[in-house]
Amino acid sequence: MKNLLVLLIGTLTVASSILNVHAQLPDFEVDANSITFSNPNPVEGEEITIWVEVKNVGSATPTMNEDLVVDLYEGHPDTKPLQILSPGVILELKAGKSERLSAEWQPPPGKTEIFAVVNPDGDQHIDEVDADNNIVSAIIVAQSKNFPPVTQEQIQDAIDRGVAWIESRQGKSSRTCLQCGAEIQIVLSCYICHASLKGLPENFIPGQEWNFGEDRIQETSLALQALLASGRKTTDPSIQNGLKFILEQNWNALDVYQYAVLVPVLVATQNPEYKGKAQFAVNQLVEKQLPIKGSEYADERDDGGWGYGYSADGAHMNMVIYALYAAKQWGLEIPQDTWTRAENWIRRNQTETGGWLYNLVDEGSPWAIGVYGSMTATGLWALRACGVSTEDKQIRDGIEWIKKHWSLTRNPGCNSWLYYYLLSLQRYSDIPPKIETLAGHNWHNEISAMMVAKQQHDGRWHGAESDFLATCFAVMTLSRALVGPTEPNIGIVPNSLRFSPPSPRVGEAVKLTATLRNNGTPLDKTFNVVFLADGVEVGSTEVLWTPTINETDITLDWVPKKEGETEITAHVDLDDTDKNDNSISVSLEIFPKSTSPTDTKLAKPKKISENVYQIGNVVFNTNNKEVTIPGEINITTDDTIIEFFACGTLGKSHESIVILNVEPIYLYITLGLLDFEPGQNLTVIGDPHEPKGSPLQISIEWKKGTDTVSIPARELVWNTFTGKPMQKTHWVFTGGRLINDQLTSQQFHNIIAVYRDPDSLINNPLPGGTDDRTYRVNTDKIPPKGTKVNVIIRPI
Numbered sequence: 001m002k003n004l005l006v007l008l009i010g011t012l013t014v015a016s017s018i019l020n021v022h023a024q025l026p027d028f029e030v031d032a033n034s035i036t037f038s039n040p041n042p043v044e045g046e047e048i049t050i051w052v053e054v055k056n057v058g059s060a061t062p063t064m065n066e067d068l069v070v071d072l073y074e075g076h077p078d079t080k081p082l083q084i085l086s087p088g089v090i091l092e093l094k095a096g097k098s099e100r101l102s103a104e105w106q107p108p109p110g111k112t113e114i115f116a117v118v119n120p121d122g123d124q125h126i127d128e129v130d131a132d133n134n135i136v137s138a139i140i141v142a143q144s145k146n147f148p149p150v151t152q153e154q155i156q157d158a159i160d161r162g163v164a165w166i167e168s169r170q171g172k173s174s175r176t177c178l179q180c181g182a183e184i185q186i187v188l189s190c191y192i193c194h195a196s197l198k199g200l201p202e203n204f205i206p207g208q209e210w211n212f213g214e215d216r217i218q219e220t221s222l223a224l225q226a227l228l229a230s231g232r233k234t235t236d237p238s239i240q241n242g243l244k245f246i247l248e249q250n251w252n253a254l255d256v257y258q259y260a261v262l263v264p265v266l267v268a269t270q271n272p273e274y275k276g277k278a279q280f281a282v283n284q285l286v287e288k289q290l291p292i293k294g295s296e297y298a299d300e301r302d303d304g305g306w307g308y309g310y311s312a313d314g315a316h317m318n319m320v321i322y323a324l325y326a327a328k329q330w331g332l333e334i335p336q337d338t339w340t341r342a343e344n345w346i347r348r349n350q351t352e353t354g355g356w357l358y359n360l361v362d363e364g365s366p367w368a369i370g371v372y373g374s375m376t377a378t379g380l381w382a383l384r385a386c387g388v389s390t391e392d393k394q395i396r397d398g399i400e401w402i403k404k405h406w407s408l409t410r411n412p413g414c415n416s417w418l419y420y421y422l423l424s425l426q427r428y429s430d431i432p433p434k435i436e437t438l439a440g441h442n443w444h445n446e447i448s449a450m451m452v453a454k455q456q457h458d459g460r461w462h463g464a465e466s467d468f469l470a471t472c473f474a475v476m477t478l479s480r481a482l483v484g485p486t487e488p489n490i491g492i493v494p495n496s497l498r499f500s501p502p503s504p505r506v507g508e509a510v511k512l513t514a515t516l517r518n519n520g521t522p523l524d525k526t527f528n529v530v531f532l533a534d535g536v537e538v539g540s541t542e543v544l545w546t547p548t549i550n551e552t553d554i555t556l557d558w559v560p561k562k563e564g565e566t567e568i569t570a571h572v573d574l575d576d577t578d579k580n581d582n583s584i585s586v587s588l589e590i591f592p593k594s595t596s597p598t599d600t601k602l603a604k605p606k607k608i609s610e611n612v613y614q615i616g617n618v619v620f621n622t623n624n625k626e627v628t629i630p631g632e633i634n635i636t637t638d639d640t641i642i643e644f645f646a647c648g649t650l651g652k653s654h655e656s657i658v659i660l661n662v663e664p665i666y667l668y669i670t671l672g673l674l675d676f677e678p679g680q681n682l683t684v685i686g687d688p689h690e691p692k693g694s695p696l697q698i699s700i701e702w703k704k705g706t707d708t709v710s711i712p713a714r715e716l717v718w719n720t721f722t723g724k725p726m727q728k729t730h731w732v733f734t735g736g737r738l739i740n741d742q743l744t745s746q747q748f749h750n751i752i753a754v755y756r757d758p759d760s761l762i763n764n765p766l767p768g769g770t771d772d773r774t775y776r777v778n779t780d781k782i783p784p785k786g787t788k789v790n791v792i793i794r795p796i
Helices: 002-023 152-168 216-229 237-247 256-269 272-287 314-329 336-348 373-385 393-404 418-430 443-454 467-478 664-673 744-748
Strands: 035-037 048-056 070-073 098-105 110-118 135-142 171-176 203-206 490-492 498-500 510-518 525-533 536-545 551-558 564-573 583-590 606-609 612-615 618-621 627-633 644-648 656-660 694-704 707-712 717-719 731-733 750-753 775-777 788-795
Touching: 035 135, 048 070, 048 110, 070 098, 152 216, 152 443, 152 467, 216 237, 216 256, 216 467, 237 256, 256 272, 256 314, 272 314, 314 336, 314 373, 314 418, 336 373, 373 393, 373 418, 418 443, 418 467, 443 467, 490 564, 510 525, 510 564, 525 551, 536 551, 612 664, 618 664, 627 664, 656 788, 664 744, 664 750, 744 750
Parallel strands: 644 656
Antiparallel strands: 035 048, 048 098, 070 110, 110 135, 171 203, 490 510, 498 510, 510 551, 525 536, 525 564, 564 583, 606 612, 612 618, 618 627, 627 656, 627 788, 644 750, 694 707, 694 731, 694 788, 717 775
């Protein structure tokens, strides 16, 4: 009994201690009425204020050293949405009291659910009684804003008016504070007495340079970039005066940003007298690439970038990459290592959302928290400037992010730098070969319509960062500014050297293919591309390049004579401005001649997640036996007789609805690994015998806006005899034929046939498959030509 009493007293003491601790803690609470908006019915892109009222329902007050943070999101935090910059904190929220915190925000069109998270986990978290009452949401709907289409004449008029405004501001601009008399530039409040300068008249003194108080060299260089992009000649007085100013500066004492904005100006003049200075500026940029050599305190996350001091950021990367890209077009020397390290820095700053961060070292930038539009556009365009293909996964992920957050009225995730964001999208799209459709949008038409509508009566554009910068960026965007090349530059597209079959055997013919691209001025010339195996030439392909060609594939048939790892090299035998992209090498394994053409060792599955594997571009799930193959829509009109629903890149593209980016042998082996059996009973085209083999169901899917469209493959096929879509059916894994110890479907890239084909991997069992006149495209269902699709194969 005594022991029980002691235990009871101890328990009560512990409970009392817990209650006392709780009694000494605050408890922050938000409820359904906590979030309010300055305008509950805004128009997209309109800046409004979000208020969050937080109440302390606990019995203690946080100390002066404890900041109560409130995080704001455009969606539930678990979905990794855009975060809203909320710079304020609540200090010493007393028990029983409430306070409001505010944040400025520009809404996207349509419905947005704003989430507020009070006292989030992290370094600034304050111990409190109950965290379950710390999250709340409110819905707001913003009206969409539509801009009328514009003509090229209207666009040119907007450019001319913008240029006239920029020229009118060549000199020193400032305001005089009425309260203390100080002369203040750029900002709208006096930094001496903090009085508002809004609405006060501007003081203006004409001069050679543009001077708004931030950095005369930067401002003058950006103005000159805009004027030159618009078509102004170097003999124009404004340009002459601006050039005189920047050339007279002490170039030994400039910082990274100044060098970066100077280079495109000098390149745009095409004046050979400036080439030495431009090379000097480029050399400084190369030298200042982080980290500082020998520093033992450098952060490895900064490696390859540029920034203020010793920390890299995306704003510097944007300008430096443009400088290097422009310099490259003028034939200036840039070490390949500079490009490689810059590309690596850019790649590291992308998150799993597809968006880009300002940098990896800080939690955000001065203008945003987490990923946002202008940094994502910077990442995309900088990768392209480094020579990365638009088919690169990181670029495709970035474009999906842009598509998800597409806006003409705001910089997604940020309340400023809209025109800087749009300029970066323009640069991404206009690097050769140009892209006219971006994230499903005719970007130039849409952006031009918005900019023409938003231009002010005096020719400027308003920007939260400054009207001057916004106007320079708008003029460059409308002018499609990109310092262009002065000579042809034929290069091999990275990662484009490929082989078919992908795992050849000794004595088996291999088609070597590489993609060439002209990143320079038009070329009218014949030249050779040489192919080598382990450094020994095995053949060459003659190429006829004409001024209308931007990109082309070239091929060579080669027969390997020995097994083992072999390094295959393609080399453009042409003297052009940039030789760094004239060669490409890839390792290829040659298998023994005795290997079966369908041996599974010709393919090496790579595990990418639980039950999911990949062979080449074929992704398959061993659990549900689902197979996914990427491709794109090829034929969209009904004036062509169709023999294939899908073929490979080397197949009969003139009669196939879809082109699949797949090696047939990889699909054959994948289906075999999933226990599908090939019938291989067809012997002639249009074979009257019913195809044999495992039955399959095939569907196709693609993105339409934010939605995914998924339909049976047959619905894209039209039966000309019945006047209806192809009737409901399964498909049959026939597997092609083995002739001369070779898989014919691999030779011909025949994959899914609607008109029966003995060399196709998969065939149509319907009676219509025996007549080549039966099928055409169903134009009622087909998406636009070039639409990226996935073809999905499943068991019945």
